[in-house]
Amino acid sequence: MIKLKLKNGIDFHPRLFDSLKDYSKEKFMSDLMAGIIVGIVALPLAIAFGIASGVSPEKGLITAIIGGFIVSFLGGSSVQIGGPTGAFIVIVYGIVQNFGIEGLAIATVVAGVMLLIMGFLKLGTVIKFIPYPIIVGFTSGIAVTIFTTQIKDWFGLEIEKIPADFLTKWLVYFQHIHTFNFWPFLIGAFSLLIIIFSPRFTKKIPGSLIAIVVMTIIAYVLRHYLGITQIETIGDRFTIDPSLPQPESITFNIETINLLLPSAFTIAMLGAIESLLSATVADGVIGKKHNSNTELIAQGAANIIVPIFGGIPVTGAIARTMTNINNGGKTPVAGIIHAVVLLLILLFLGPLTKHIPMACLAGVLIIVAYNMSEWRTFRSLLKNSPSDVTVLLVTFFLTVIFDLTIAIEIGLLIAMFLFMKRVAETTQVSVTTDEIDLSSESDVYRDEEKLILPKGVEVYEIDGPFFFGIANKFDGVMQILGDKPKVRIIRMRKVSFIDSTGLHNLSSLHRLSEKEGIRLILSGVNERVRDVLVKTGFKEKIGEENICSHISEAVEKATNYVENHIEKQNETVR
Numbered sequence: 001m002i003k004l005k006l007k008n009g010i011d012f013h014p015r016l017f018d019s020l021k022d023y024s025k026e027k028f029m030s031d032l033m034a035g036i037i038v039g040i041v042a043l044p045l046a047i048a049f050g051i052a053s054g055v056s057p058e059k060g061l062i063t064a065i066i067g068g069f070i071v072s073f074l075g076g077s078s079v080q081i082g083g084p085t086g087a088f089i090v091i092v093y094g095i096v097q098n099f100g101i102e103g104l105a106i107a108t109v110v111a112g113v114m115l116l117i118m119g120f121l122k123l124g125t126v127i128k129f130i131p132y133p134i135i136v137g138f139t140s141g142i143a144v145t146i147f148t149t150q151i152k153d154w155f156g157l158e159i160e161k162i163p164a165d166f167l168t169k170w171l172v173y174f175q176h177i178h179t180f181n182f183w184p185f186l187i188g189a190f191s192l193l194i195i196i197f198s199p200r201f202t203k204k205i206p207g208s209l210i211a212i213v214v215m216t217i218i219a220y221v222l223r224h225y226l227g228i229t230q231i232e233t234i235g236d237r238f239t240i241d242p243s244l245p246q247p248e249s250i251t252f253n254i255e256t257i258n259l260l261l262p263s264a265f266t267i268a269m270l271g272a273i274e275s276l277l278s279a280t281v282a283d284g285v286i287g288k289k290h291n292s293n294t295e296l297i298a299q300g301a302a303n304i305i306v307p308i309f310g311g312i313p314v315t316g317a318i319a320r321t322m323t324n325i326n327n328g329g330k331t332p333v334a335g336i337i338h339a340v341v342l343l344l345i346l347l348f349l350g351p352l353t354k355h356i357p358m359a360c361l362a363g364v365l366i367i368v369a370y371n372m373s374e375w376r377t378f379r380s381l382l383k384n385s386p387s388d389v390t391v392l393l394v395t396f397f398l399t400v401i402f403d404l405t406i407a408i409e410i411g412l413l414i415a416m417f418l419f420m421k422r423v424a425e426t427t428q429v430s431v432t433t434d435e436i437d438l439s440s441e442s443d444v445y446r447d448e449e450k451l452i453l454p455k456g457v458e459v460y461e462i463d464g465p466f467f468f469g470i471a472n473k474f475d476g477v478m479q480i481l482g483d484k485p486k487v488r489i490i491r492m493r494k495v496s497f498i499d500s501t502g503l504h505n506l507s508s509l510h511r512l513s514e515k516e517g518i519r520l521i522l523s524g525v526n527e528r529v530r531d532v533l534v535k536t537g538f539k540e541k542i543g544e545e546n547i548c549s550h551i552s553e554a555v556e557k558a559t560n561y562v563e564n565h566i567e568k569q570n571e572t573v574r
Contacts, residue, residue: 012294014294019332019333020331027333028333030334031329034338035335038323038335040341045084046064046083049089051234051237053088053096054093056239058240061350064084065346066306067303068081068314070302071299072332072334073298074301075290076279076292079286079324080316080335082275082315084313088270088271092104095260104312105248107264108307109303111265111268112268114264115272115297115299116297119293119294122293124292130412133381133392134395134415136378136381137411138395138404138411140378144373146372148166148169151173153184154188154362156182156184156185159179183231184357187215187357187363188360188362191360192363212360216357219233233355234361236358242347245311250307272296272299275315275316281321282322282325394414395408398410433458435450436555451551451555454559454562456487457485457486459555460488462491465502466506487562489555490520490523492525493524520546521548521557521558523551524551525547
């Protein structure tokens with residue numbers, strides 16, 4: 001059994017091995033049926049995603065086979081289905097155009113290493129807190145971009161090379177609108193209608209598969225028996241290799257890695273977000289909780305291994321995962337069966353895929369884009385706070401007009417700055433120089449309602465985390481007061497954590513106070529903050545006697561210090 005879970009180490013616990021402990025024939029039959037159906041559902045999507053990403057169709061199938069197997073074998077979810085998804089189309093296509101297939105392989109492997117590191121560092125729970133407007137913004141942006149990439153095939157436009165950027169692409173479409181072909185448009189339109197209306201008649205067989213089977217037969221008849229040759233098929237563009245995938249060598253060098261690092265980061269972040277989002281949605285349906293760190297490690301392993309066999313990036317697929325659940329999938333065995341089904345299809349039915357019309361795949365991807373767009377959610381988010389709307393629109397337009405890598409990086413930066421602004425606004429620093437009301441506080445150890453502060457004692461209270469966003473505010477409050485005190489008490493009972501900048505600020509305050517003959521006392525320090533003070537050596541600097549558990553203790557020490565200081569001054573005068 002594979003299980004690595006240390007107190008402060010790796011959290012790796014594949015769900016498959018837990019599932020096999022009490023595995024039964026009934027569970028296997030449920031997993032078998034679900035795996036076969038999911039494999040059939042994944043077939044047209046894997047082919048479409050492969051082609052739209054700029055690689056051959058069997059590369060999409062290889063990704064679904066190997067990636068799907070690894071994600072199910074090592075993953076932290078019972079029902080997660082891994083494979084290629086529409087979210088990667090934009091970034092993968094751009095990498096292939098600029099760096100070729102080997103560049104894509106390098107970027108995917110590096111992304112896999114990043115995902116492994118995320119899992120090893122237990123960042124699975126942190127990634128879930130990426131702001132929702134960012135997720136909706138780039139998901140909707142990707143949807144618009146996918147739709148845009150399918151216009152050529154749907155309308156049958158004769159364009160030798162399509163530009164990469166969004167605006168130029170549409171300009172080229174309009175310039176070549178005179179090459180519009182009725183037959184591909186008709187194939188695409190009927191494909192859309194079949195996918196949209198087929199659920200009314202059957203929910204077991206996916207509409208995309210029905211569309212591909214029906215439109216492939218119609219296109220074959222039109223091309224070979226009626227002489228209509230304007231309908232382009234997969235076989236007109238690609239040579240499909242229906243054989244077991246063979247490992248390929250990948251040449252790594254620092255220069256290429258440096259160039260591809262931003263793209264690899266985007267793949268890693270996108271893969272982490274989508275897979276954990278898919279697993280979380282599945283948790284809500286099945287009533288179980290996935291292990292996010294194990295899931296990230298599995299995704300990392302899949303993205304390291306799949307490129308060796310020529311595949312594209314892997315992540316958890318929400319639609320296929322929900323199909324798995326809805327058709328009775330109980331354990332990761334269903335995901336493994338789905339991979340086996342796809343492998344059999346590749347080996348024995350692979351050559352038949354060459355007859356699939358490109359316009360039909362365009363219809364499949366247009367539906368994928370529509371489902372990804374989340375336009376209702378997008379519209380509702382526009383009614384939220386200005387900061388959320390800003391993050392949403394900036395991420396969306398950067399994704400559409402420029403690049404997904406830029407969109408994610410800038411979107412995350414904006415979200416972080418807005419978050420820090422909110423925390424800084426909620427964290428307050430107050431100062432008291434006369435008395436402290438203790439009637440509603442528990443940070444005392446004597447039955448008192450008020451603490452009278454002697455002259456020369458100031459109490460500063462930090463209400464919230466003490467990090468770099470608060471350090472300047474703390475300095476500002478101190479500068480307002482004119483006379484220098486004899487004792488400064490820093491009340492930290494509400495400080496949940498302190499970062500290096502906050503600690504530097506505190507150290508500077510201690511150094512300045514010592515220079516000016518002012519004693520510094522800390523009050524109400526919790527265990528987490530105290531550990532930081534101990535590890536960084538600040539406890540030795542300030543002295544353990546000056547770190548108090550209660551404000552009453554701190555004020556008592558300050559009072560004794562002031563009284564002793566006054567006595568010494570009087571003795572000096574005498």
